[in-house]
């Protein structure tokens with residue numbers, strides 16, 4: 108078999124029988140906990156307070172003895188001892204990269220540092236994903252990404268250089284310039300957020316470019332938003348671009364991705380289990396959830412050395428399925444449907460739970476919709492109202508009264524009969540996004 | 555590769571004997587690591603050897619051949 112014929116980036120550990128995979132995780136966990144104990148005062152304090160020592164980690168189940176690490180702990184640590192807190196294991200001058208979280212919810216962003224090995228490992232995790240999704244050295248990969256302090260696709264860029272693809276950075280280009288270059292250069296792989304992949308597709312249409320006919324894109328790799336695993340969103344992207352759309356998910360706190368969709372796409376991304384332990388727990392009781400039950404992701408990473416990440420509560424909502432759901436041969440389990448949303452982004456409207464991702468899944472079933480916003484408000488200080496404002500594609504104006512009724516019914520059907528107001532927005536009225544889309548406004552008074 | 559070397563590099567993290575290819579990777583890593591720790595080479599050598607060492611480390615680490623502290627350059 109030549110190198111390009113291997114379906115796996117790392118055949119040895121990606122296909123390990125489960126018992127051996129668990130043994131490998133235990134060995135790595137023991138080393139990691141000892142390392143954090145010796146090198147990070149933050150972790151030593153956390154473990155001393157919980158009365159746990161590294162030598163107590165004798166089986167994989169002993170991970171439950173370790174206390175959680177939260178974003179709040181991390182922020183407090185960095186605020187008390189600027190800039191990085193006392194959780195870094197090495198002197199600052201050993202770092203080669205500095206990045207920040209995107210600060211989606213308007214909080215103080217987290218600061219992270221990476222050493223040479225960390226950075227190489229970060230790229231390598233993307234390699235697991237890119238190779239697994241069928242990307243090869245002969246591909247031309249375009250990054251619709253702004254290359255700023257947000258880590259985003261930075262690791263993926265280095266992954267492509269490592270794999271040997273032709274790697275195209277688009278930095279400060281406009282959407283139109285990006286579309287033009289993708290076509291002109293015969294780009295075969297495009298990387299973007301799902302929202303921005305759609306936006307580039309819409310721009311191409313307006314420019315009179317048929318990406319399916321004029322372009323050569325065979326893969327669209329999306330990341331950064333839960334929408335990347337919504338089937339209707341994927342289908343829209345695939346119809347626009349003429350290539351297969353695959354989801355990945357990562358976080359700045361890890362520095363890279365921890366899950367990716369393989370070429371078989373069994374309905375969710377595989378976990379890279381030789382580099383991460385992904386627990387799914389009840390967000391309130393911390394009880395482990397079984398396959399098929401929704402819970403919060405809690406991640407332990409074996410990769411980043413500068414800042415150990417052990418049992419980090421992510422607030423991501425997921426549902427784990429066994430690896431046998433997929434026939435690709437990987438033994439890493441699967442998150443069915445990808446990242447399902449955030450544990451804390453659930454909205455309660457007149458007694459019904461509403462998740463923005465679930466609303467998006469319904470709205471995206473209607474391909475006439477170009478952009479949308481969810482607005483929650485309170486009428487007369489009492490009654491909560493939820494409104495979905497939609498902007499139609501210019502050529503689809505005629506569908507309005509019918510679409511309004513249909514969308515209202517579909518949204519109600521998906522939410523125990525809850526009434527949604529569905530309103531039409533003018534062309535260009537709603538905001539467009541390049542990074543993480545913000546499509547929900549909760550205008551209710553906050554107490 | 556001689557039996558003596560095989561004995562020296564031992565087993566991977568799963569307890570398997572290293573294959574000849576794996577032994578070669580670990581050997582290369584060990585050599586590059588000691589070379590990159592030297593203070594008397596010109597910057598052009600030190601920096602590039604360090605990069606090479608990191609890349610080989612990545613292969614050895616992913617293949618579960620090493621149990622080193624993460625991020626230790």
Ligand SMILES: [Zn+2]
Pocket residue numbers: 369370371372373377433434435436437
């Ligand atoms: Zn698979």
